[in-house]
Amino acid sequence: MSIHQISAEHLSLEQLGHILNQNLHLELSADSQARIRHCREWLDQELAKGDALHYGINTGFGSLCNIRISPEDISALQHNLVLSHAAGMGDETPPEIVRIMLLLKAQSLSYGFSGVREIVVQRLLDFYNAGIYPVVYELGSLGASGDLAPLAHLSLPLIGEGEVWYEGRRQRADVVLKLHGWEPLTFQAKEALALLNGTQFSSAYAVFILLEARRLRQIADFNAAMGYDAFDCRLSPLDPHIHAARPHAGQIQTAARLRALLEGSTIAQQAKTSVQDPYAFRCVPQVHGASADAIAHIESMLATEINAVTDNPNIFPDAGLIVSGGNFHAQPLALPLDYLALALSELGSIAERRVYQLISGQRNLPPFLTESPGLHSGMMIAQYTAAAIVNQNKTLCTPASADSIISCNGQEDHVSMAANAATKALRVLRNLERLLAIEFMVSAQALSLRKKQSGASSSPQIEAALAAYRNVVPMLADDRYLHPDMETTLAFLKEMRF
Numbered sequence: 001m002s003i004h005q006i007s008a009e010h011l012s013l014e015q016l017g018h019i020l021n022q023n024l025h026l027e028l029s030a031d032s033q034a035r036i037r038h039c040r041e042w043l044d045q046e047l048a049k050g051d052a053l054h055y056g057i058n059t060g061f062g063s064l065c066n067i068r069i070s071p072e073d074i075s076a077l078q079h080n081l082v083l084s085h086a087a088g089m090g091d092e093t094p095p096e097i098v099r100i101m102l103l104l105k106a107q108s109l110s111y112g113f114s115g116v117r118e119i120v121v122q123r124l125l126d127f128y129n130a131g132i133y134p135v136v137y138e139l140g141s142l143g144a145s146g147d148l149a150p151l152a153h154l155s156l157p158l159i160g161e162g163e164v165w166y167e168g169r170r171q172r173a174d175v176v177l178k179l180h181g182w183e184p185l186t187f188q189a190k191e192a193l194a195l196l197n198g199t200q201f202s203s204a205y206a207v208f209i210l211l212e213a214r215r216l217r218q219i220a221d222f223n224a225a226m227g228y229d230a231f232d233c234r235l236s237p238l239d240p241h242i243h244a245a246r247p248h249a250g251q252i253q254t255a256a257r258l259r260a261l262l263e264g265s266t267i268a269q270q271a272k273t274s275v276q277d278p279y280a281f282r283c284v285p286q287v288h289g290a291s292a293d294a295i296a297h298i299e300s301m302l303a304t305e306i307n308a309v310t311d312n313p314n315i316f317p318d319a320g321l322i323v324s325g326g327n328f329h330a331q332p333l334a335l336p337l338d339y340l341a342l343a344l345s346e347l348g349s350i351a352e353r354r355v356y357q358l359i360s361g362q363r364n365l366p367p368f369l370t371e372s373p374g375l376h377s378g379m380m381i382a383q384y385t386a387a388a389i390v391n392q393n394k395t396l397c398t399p400a401s402a403d404s405i406i407s408c409n410g411q412e413d414h415v416s417m418a419a420n421a422a423t424k425a426l427r428v429l430r431n432l433e434r435l436l437a438i439e440f441m442v443s444a445q446a447l448s449l450r451k452k453q454s455g456a457s458s459s460p461q462i463e464a465a466l467a468a469y470r471n472v473v474p475m476l477a478d479d480r481y482l483h484p485d486m487e488t489t490l491a492f493l494k495e496m497r498f
Contacts, residue, residue, distance in 0.1 A: 005029040006110045006125070010307055013299055017211050019103070026103065026125045028110060028118070035112025036121060042317035043115040047071075047189060055313055055324045056193040057115075078187035082159060085152035085196055088137030093150065093201075095165050097426075098133040100204035101154055108198055108309055115190040115315045123158050123185060132176055135163040136201070142407060143330035143418030146311065147201030150419065155195040160184030190315075197311035197328045205422035206302050206337060209429050213295055213344060216432055217288070218498045220347045221254060222465070223439045224284045225261035227354045229458045230446035232363050234272050235262065237282045250296070251289030258284060265459040267450060274363070280353035287350050294343035298336040305333060330418035334401035337421035341428045345393040348428075348435040352386040355439050358446040359383055364453055369445045369476070376479045379442050382486070386438045389431045396424045396431075437490040441473065448475045465496065 004019050007029040058069050069077050106124040109116050134157045140149025156162030157173030166176050238259050243252045262268045313324040359379050361367035370378025400420040406413050473485050
C-alpha cells in the first residue's frame, strides 16, 4: 500500500493529482500529530484559566458573537453548529470532489493552528481512505465565513448524522460508522467551528477543474492541429519567429505543440490556395495560449490556498495568541474561479468556430461534411449543439464574485460568492469537454474527406489517433443517429493519452 503523509511540506497541484490518481493511503505525519496535540493542549490550558471571551470557542457565532457560552454547554454549542449550518440545497457535489474536500480539510487542520484534537483530523482521513464520502449539496455557501453549509454537510457524518456515499450506495452515516466500529465524535471547544470555517469546498472544485483542464487543453491543441490539416491551413501562423516577437509563454508553447503535432504531415506541406486562414485556425496560439497563461496564474493562486489555514479564529500556541480575523473569506478564490470559467469558455468558443468553418462547404470540403448534401444533412446539427453549449457557457461566465449579499444581521456584510463561482466553473468545464468531443468528431470526418480527396496524409500522431478513433466511430457516409457517436467520442477522448 502506497502512503502519503499529511505534513507541513508544500503540497503542489501535481502532488495532489498524483495522490488522487494513485489512490494513495493518507496518514498524519509524526510532526503533524505533534503540532495538532500541542495546539489543543495549549487551548485547553487557556480555557481553564478564566473568563476571557474567544469567538466561537466560548461565544455564539456570527452576529451572536457577544453571547457567552457556559463551559458545560460548549460541546452542545459545537454540536448545534454543525446541525444548524447543514442547510444546503441543490444538486449533490460529485463524490470525486467531496473526496478532495476531505483531503484539503485534513491538510489545513494539520498545521496546528486550529485547536482541534487529533481524532478529528484522523476521522477525516479515515473517511478518505475507506471511500466514505459525505453527501454535500452545491448551494449554501457565500464564500465568506468559510464554505459553511457545504462543510457542515461534510462534517455531519463525523457525529453520526446525515448521509454518505459508500460502496456505491447512499447510506445513513450512523450505519456506516457502526460498520467500521467507529463511535460518533463528540466535538469539544472550537472543533466544529474549525471544520465549518474554511474554503475547502471552493478549493476542492478548483483542484478538480484545474486537473481536468490540463487534459482538456491538450485535447484542444490536438483538435486544432487536426483541424489545420482538415481545413488545409497554412503553417505560417505557427512560425516561431512571430511568437518570439510577442513572447507570452502560453502562446509560444501552444505554437510549438501544434508544430510538433503536425510534424510529418504531407497535407500541411502541400501548396495552399488561400492566402490567409480564419482566425479560429490562424490565432490558435494566441487564443489557446492566453487561456493557458490564465490557467497557470490560477494554479499559482490555488497552490497558496491549499497550503493555508483558512478557519477562524487561529490559535498560535507558541505566541500565546488566539486571533480572530478573516482567513475564511474566499475572495482569493472567487476572482480566480470566475477567471477560470472565462479561460475555459474561450477554448470552447473558438472550437465551435472551427467546427463551423469545417462544415461550411469551403476548401473542397462538401457542405456539412456529407458527400450527398440534400439527401443527407451530415454534421449540420452537431454545430447547432456546439453553438447551444457555447451560448450556455457565455451565460455561466457572468462573474459570481461581482455580487455580494449581506448576511447574518449585517455582521457578514461583504461576501465573495466563491462557491457559486466554483460550481459554475465546473459546468463550463464539462461543457468544454462536450464541445471538444464535437470538434474531434467533426474534424475527424473532415480530415477523412480531405485525405480521400487529396491522397495526402496527416502527421503520424494524428493518423494514429484517427485510426484508433475509426475503430469505435466509423466515417459518416449516410446519415445516422449522431448522439451515440458524440457520446462514444467523449469516452474515447477520456482515454486518449498525449
